Amino acid sequence: MARFTVTYRIFAADQTEANARAEAIALEQTVEIPRDVVPAGFVEDVILGRVEEIGAEDEGRFRATISYSPESAGFELTQFFNVIFGNSSIQRGLRVIGIDPGKEMASRHPGPRFGIEGIRALCGRHEGGLIAPVLKPQGLGADDLAQIGYLSAKGGADIVKEDHGIMDQPMAPFRERVEKTAAAVARANTETGRHALYFPSLAGQADELEANIRFAKEAGADGLLIMPGLLGFGVVSRIARDAILNMPVMTHPSFLGPYVLSPETGFDHGVIFGTLQRLAGADISVFPNAGGRFGFTPEECAQIADACRDGAGPGKPMLPSPGGGMSVERAADMAAVYGEDVVYLLGGSLLRHGERIGEGIAAMRAALNQTQGAKT
Amino acid sequence: MARFTVTYRIFAADQTEANARAEAIALEQTVEIPRDVVPAGFVEDVILGRVEEIGAEDEGRFRATISYSPESAGFELTQFFNVIFGNSSIQRGLRVIGIDPGKEMASRHPGPRFGIEGIRALCGRHEGGLIAPVLKPQGLGADDLAQIGYLSAKGGADIVKEDHGIMDQPMAPFRERVEKTAAAVARANTETGRHALYFPSLAGQADELEANIRFAKEAGADGLLIMPGLLGFGVVSRIARDAILNMPVMTHPSFLGPYVLSPETGFDHGVIFGTLQRLAGADISVFPNAGGRFGFTPEECAQIADACRDGAGPGKPMLPSPGGGMSVERAADMAAVYGEDVVYLLGGSLLRHGERIGEGIAAMRAALNQTQGAKT
Structure with a gap:
């Protein structure tokens, strides 16, 4: 063997x-x-x-x-x-x-069920970087979060992702939030004729996770956001290997910092944010972008992107998803660094647009398209 | 609030x-x-x-x-x-x-369900350090592991604990192993009139954990060994808060090293191996003993032991469990360092005794009793 x-x-x-x-x-x-x-x-x-x-x-x-x-x-x-x-x-x-x-x-451990091609097929974005606005802040109610989800999908988001800090808090309990946001994103999709994907942040006590996974699926969520540093990589694997469930997974780096910060312990950046994620079966791996508020270097980010997309495996290539530092002004630079197969997270700065959040997303889409010559 | x-x-x-x-x-x-x-x-x-x-x-x-x-x-x-x-x-x-x-x-998060007093009551060891031989090596079949469990319980073990590397491998699948070892330890307990506790290592894919927890309980396991670094601290919490299940948890530090090794990231030793474990509800926290093959200092180990046993909480005081370096010769030193409320892991060196593993445990018991004046 x-x-x-x-x-x-x-x-x-x-x-x-x-x-x-x-x-x-x-x-x-x-x-x-x-x-x-x-x-x-x-x-x-x-x-x-x-x-x-x-x-x-x-x-x-x-x-x-x-x-x-x-x-x-x-x-x-x-x-x-x-x-x-x-x-x-x-x-x-x-x-x-x-x-x-x-x-x-x-x-x-066959790896990502969807991978880059699978995610592109699901959301219908066949060329160019994917745009993923993040629903937040924590503290808003389920209706407010769902409304941001609606505006984001309406504005051209490829993936509507919840913040990893939005779990099962009383102000927006997991089930209420997932039901309302899935419906809001579906409504936007009907109106646009596109298919923005909705990835709620998987919440619940350990013995509630199974039921919450099924609930999210039935409510219309397209994928799940998971923090393997807190929930365990096994939860990612359990979802990825389930052909009937058939849901993609986006992983978030929360709690995983100490594995990379000292060069004399842990994992190389590409191993933990690329190789381990692919072995677990994640389709999209979030990590802190260089130049943002975390100290990853451009080389470390490049190592992660390479490990996510290496055609040699393990499993299908997955999408790297740098968080932080993305803006219309930086779109050309970011596209030059990461190429086309990438999911750009758009975080808190989007909230500056208020009810016009869709315009912020549309501006980003236009900037990326201009850079890469892709068609919407 | x-x-x-x-x-x-x-x-x-x-x-x-x-x-x-x-x-x-x-x-x-x-x-x-x-x-x-x-x-x-x-x-x-x-x-x-x-x-x-x-x-x-x-x-x-x-x-x-x-x-x-x-x-x-x-x-x-x-x-x-x-x-x-x-x-x-x-x-x-x-x-x-x-x-x-x-x-x-x-x-x-009320913390340990059993704590020091609860674990002592379960195994009937009211004074002195507890002795916990470890069932291994990985690669033995379920019958062989169960036999080591029998000999250990017969020899005076307080807790018979499985190695954290024994999970659900084909040579000793979780359910077969748990059933056979629980029966073997029960047989030894009937013969000795004591009550050695059996803690199998919780195994299974993420969606099998719930059923495996219940299986272990029904098969007669007294507690569970869990690696929060891999399975997530939430699994510890889920077990600790279940009054009907009513099983103690021993946690193992596997995969958690990077959280303590660099002083400029992660957690202080006492926080991750004491405070976080108590918040999660663990009753016994395993950590690498000073002087063994890992580089923890005596001060770091003392910080862990203090955090585990601090009467001020969080929750009930729990048992620190230093692994590595314990021997009959060192019993007096170890008891001087850790006092009475401690679980001593006895690892691979016990295997040198072969079929006479019980004598190794009995010698350790005698050495600890002599040191501390406790009665068997």
Whole structure:
């Protein structure tokens, strides 16, 4: 059975220490017992991680590729991620810089159900960047949020997305909000003849999530916004693999910052906002745009966009979705950086337009079309 | 309605920058729109975060306490944590160093159902440290794991805990394993007249978790081991708040390392392995012991133990559970460091005893009793 591999950057004084660290990771991520008590046979031969390659990258930095058995990861995404970087996430000077699922894990976790082509087909935007206004602020009632959704869809939004901070609060409870906003977006779609998609933010206690997913589907939501840092990547996977539900997922980076902020721990930006999202089955990955209020560099954002759209997988290419810093004035620059296959989030600044929010979206659409020569 | 507060350490050049950062966090964590478009009335007066206190801690380090409304956090643990450190987790130079839930959030998230006294009552260990051998390695079949469980319970274990890497793999599927191990531990308990508790590692796809929780309960499991870093803290909360299920939760730190490893992001050790666990409702919090193969310092471990057991809350005091480095030789030292209210994990080194694993546990019990003068 084809093993999967994880490539780690190990910060170590010398090659000897790096070798010892790599062997320790191979144990830690699988059997988690001292080497001398690993049972001979299946456990030692198959389950135990195997250091496949190790070499120096730079002074004090080494690169080790360790292979693991699909038997170790089983069929749950959670356990797959647990093998990739569970306990070893607690080690100092260790970062995941690459994951190759191999054939077997790729078949167990086939990735995005829709991907770039699928999302474009759903909303009928076959060329050019997609525009996704965000329904907020938290504190508005369900009717007000639905009205912003209506105006956004009317104005030419491709995806109407709820803010990740809008969950199941008393002022706009999940079910009331989803029902009203889905109806409002549907009304706008009837009027425009287009098909803006509505992605509510999935809310609820852990034991309410299943019912809330079904509720959203039945109410007419087209997809779901999920925070894997808080709800777990397993929820993304559960939705992505459900052919009957058949709903796309947009993921939000809330709570995930510490995985990228220190270069000596966590994941490379492209791995956590690209590779892991695709393995989980997300179709659109939100991340903080360079130049906004978070400190991602243009290179880090490019790495994310590349990892989202890499034709080599895992699974179908997905849409990167940079949040923050988008404006009519910057549309040309942003299009030059991200190209066409991208979802632009339009946040709080849209609210400056008040009832004329649709005009803000239309202006953005025009600016993007001019840049890219795409037709509406 | 009593607001809750979060205290952040802000790394900033000067007081002016720190003030601006604090005001930005208050916006980011709630309305997430520019200050000038925050709607007057309820949103501005109640929902918007409020900087309550800010001052210099040290050169380049400031401490800001921001209050938020329970209306902003709603009733889901997930959204509570999202307000505490969702988007702001992605900012550089920002760490959560304290959380005060206040009366309202404390009533929405009452914390551990069992706590220290409750766990002691369940297993009948009224004095002295608790001993928890870990069932592993991954790769053994359900019968072998159940047999280790039997021998452990027979030898005097207080809690028989599964390794966090044992989930739903084909070699020992969750349901088969739980059924066999629960029966094995029950048989040992009948023979000893004691009551060792069995905590399986909760496995399954996201939409199988509910059924698996109920299955474990019906099969005779006494509690559940959960990895909040992978499954989400909401799953802990869902179990803790269920009076009919009435099962304690032990949490495992897998995947959570990046939240503590850099001092300029994430959470203080005591906050993530103590305060957040108590808010979620965990009864026992596993963390890597100082001196083991992870790099936590004695001070960081003491901070965790203090946060777990602080009589002031949130909720009932819970049991800290340091993993790694425990041995008969170190029992006296460990007891001196952690005192009596602690669960000692006994990991892979126990396997050196083979069929005599019970003797290893009995030796540990004797060493702890000698140290603390407790009676078996």
